[in-house]
Amino acid sequence: SPWPVAMRAQAKGGAGPCQGGTTPVAMLVATLLKNMIGSGIFSLPLGLLHATRVPGLLVLFIMGTLSASSFWMIGYCCITWGVTSFRDLWYRVFGLRTAWIIDVTMFFNGWFTLVAYVVLIGDFTTKSFEGLLGEDSILATGRKMNQWTITVLLLLPLSLAKDLSKLAFTSMLGLVILAYVYVLVMHDSATKSPAEWGPDMVASHWNLGIFEAIALYTHAFVAHYNAPKLLSELYRPTYLRWLVVVGIAYAVALVTYCSFAWAGLRRFEGELLGNILRNYESNYSVLLAWLGMGFCIV
Numbered sequence: 197s198p199w200p201v202a203m204r205a206q207a208k209g210g211a212g213p214c215q216g217g218t219t220p221v222a223m224l225v226a227t228l229l230k231n232m233i234g235s236g237i238f239s240l241p242l243g244l245l246h247a248t249r250v251p252g253l254l255v256l257f258i259m260g261t262l263s264a265s266s267f268w269m270i271g272y273c274c275i276t277w278g279v280t281s282f283r284d285l286w287y288r289v290f291g292l293r294t295a296w297i298i299d300v301t302m303f304f305n306g307w308f309t310l311v312a313y314v315v316l317i318g319d320f321t322t323k324s325f326e327g328l329l330g331e332d333s334i335l336a337t338g339r340k341m342n343q344w345t346i347t348v349l350l351l352l353p354l355s356l357a358k359d360l361s362k363l364a365f366t367s368m369l370g371l372v373i374l375a376y377v378y379v380l381v382m383h384d385s386a387t388k389s390p391a392e393w394g395p396d397m398v399a400s401h402w403n404l405g406i407f408e409a410i411a412l413y414t415h416a417f418v419a420h421y422n423a424p425k426l427l428s429e430l431y432r433p434t435y436l437r438w439l440v441v442v443g444i445a446y447a448v449a450l451v452t453y454c455s456f457a458w459a460g461l462r463r464f465e466g467e468l469l470g471n472i473l474r475n476y477e478s479n480y481s482v483l484l485a486w487l488g489m490g491f492c493i494v
Contacts, residue, residue, distance in 0.1 A: 217429035221441055224430055228445040230370045231426075232419040233452065235316050235489055236412070237374075238471045240453055241460030243412040245468050246405030248398050249461070253454055255406055256413050260453070263417035264446035270423040271438045280428035282421075305421065314351075318343045324486035326478070373488035378456060380485055381472065385459035394465050416453060417446070 219227070244252040274280060277288045286298040318339045326336035334341070393399075427433055430441065460472045469475050473489075476482040 216431055216433040218431055219429040220431055221437060224426060224441050225445045226368060226371060228419060228426060228441065229448060231422050232417060232445065232449050233374055236416040237453065237456055238473055239412050240416060240457035241468055241472050242470055243409035244457045244461045247409035248401045250400035251402055251406055252409050255409050256454060256457065257450065259410065259413040260417055260446060260450040264442055267420050267423055268439060268442040270420060271427045271442070272435060274424050274427050275433055275435060275438065281424050285424065314343055314347060317346055320486050320489050324483045373491065376488060377485045378452065380481060381456060382459050385463040389462045397465050417449065
């Protein structure tokens, strides 16, 4: 079995203490926010459009609460059992004989996630280069070339690296880019939204559009694959300190999502497209947002 002998011995005995890292609470909150808030934020206004405003915000709050509690529970289990990975946690709960299940699950989860993000990288880079360099530029028309170039030069080396600690600064840089996009949409909504809601914009109507909103909102809060890793980096990991990290990060994300979704819907109402950036004209501020989000995804 690939499981280390030391872990076999530990499994026969009691759970050892969870060994933490050196990252303080504030930095770990920023890292968790960067892992959580991504391209999914651009579709949140659409969920509010389908579900209508009041039910949509209620569903967004419920999904955020459920996601936060499940994220915290993963860390709680890791602290309780003294482990720092999903594989070791699975071994603790279900034993070694079912190890292949978690390995297969993690493989396919990583595979499909990578494919989805490569698709998004192609969308964001092609759109931004089209406005910055012109429609005839090879970077604007060569979507596959952009995807292959980024995959070979960035994604492949990163996937082979054993230590990514030197890239910690990218979490803060990614949050800066996300803050820029957030301010861009909020400012545009505050200055250019109609004085009153249109006659077709119902405040509350329970319909099947809620299920579309649930699908969009669930993806927006996903960061659970990194829970054991983040816990292992936390300085002096305890139940309370882990609760503080998760509580602050998810509260900030929830407020950000609610305000962003409301502002986007208020600005474009029924004309809202799937990705809110597609509603904007191709000026440099918007194209910079496209390019920045492409960087965030990478």
